[in-house]
Amino acid sequence: MLKKTLTVRPDVKVIVPNVNGDLRLAGWDREEVAAKSGGDVLDLSFDGGRVTVSCDDDLILNIPRSASAQVDNVDGDVDVRTLAGALTIGAVTGDLSLREAGALTVATLDGDLTIRSGAGDVNATRVDGDVSIRDLKGNVSLDSVAEDLFARGVTGAIRAHVEDDVVLHLEPKAGNAVDIVCEGDILLHVPARANATLTLKADDAEDIKVQVPAASVSGSNPLSVALGDGSGAVINLSAEGDILVTSESQEWESAAEFDFGGNWPLPDDFAERINRRVQEATTRAGRKAEAAARRVEAAARNVEKKAQARVNMRVGRWNWDLSPKGPVPPVEPVSDVERMTILKMLQEKKISADDAEKLLSALEGGK
Secondary structure (H helix, E strand, O other), rough: OEEEEEEOOOOOEEOOOOOOOOOOEEEEOOOEEEEEEOOOOOOEEEEEEEEEEEOOOOOOEEOOOOOOEEEEEEEOEEEEEEOOOOEEEEOOOOEEEEEEEOOEEEEEEOOEEEEEEEOOEEEEEOOOOOOOEEEEEOOOOEEEEOOOOOEEEEOEEEEEEEEEEEEEEEOOOOOOOEEEEEEEEEEEEEEOOOOOOEEEEEEOHHHEEEEOOOEEEOOOOOEEEEOOOOOOOEEEEEEOEEEEEEEEEHHHHHHHOOOOOOOOOOOOOOHHHHHHHHHHHHHHHHHHHHHHHHHHHHHHHHHHHHOOEEEEEEEOOOEEEOOOOOOOOOOOOHHHHHHHHHHHHHHHHOOOOHHHHHHHHHHOOOO
């Protein structure tokens, strides 16, 4: 692998004309540009505050965190991390992923665009895949998205034309504008006490549903909706399919689980299906959780009876009794709900890894 390093100023501009493969770009605290490539060509040239990087294969590039970067073409995927400076990209034939990055401008992207924890405006002319944006402090402008758009935690304005489905989780702020044109379905989640003015337009007035307490609704198609005193954001949603505006968290989470989250497109009657599946899932989950609780408690009691050295732990309403000795096997095989309960407690650091292993052993009848 070829490696080269060049000392630069923190505000340098880095130009990459072409990458014949994947690009990994990361900002760091050093005043250096460091490049690695598995090909036969790697060159760093410095001219008047600009560094040009040339290569003929995959490229791993580290530049000062506050530097700006211009990448003209990438024949693969692009992964960008911890870069505060502005990034301009011409064309990418694969996916583009950014985490803890600054402003982005991209002309054409053949794959998916994923942004996490951004701090700058995002502008894209054409994205042929999905767009997923979480926790962005900036505005979003998407001229053309060929597939789906998911956005949550965007603090600025959003403007987008989407050919498939749109899922938005927003906290509308005064002065912000949201303008979405969608050829599929739209699901918008807002807080129950949000202040905003909405205009909703679909092919059929019956395809528009608003489930927000105290929402003031007028008109038909387009439907005018005032949330709170209407002094917050101005939101315009236009869809050829269904539009659902809701403040119900449970419904949002279930919709994301059942109908969004990678299993798009939505069904034509997605609003009705969401309601029905939420109710069914809630009933099933309640029954499973109660059964799991009873079985976990029974296993813990068995452990308590047989244990000589005990470790007591109370989590919520369950009194866990963890023993180094083998428990009495349960009548039924351990369920996924029980495993997930224990793993969730482990993830939340309510129990240790050893405790989790003992509980699983207790449920499975292991020694």
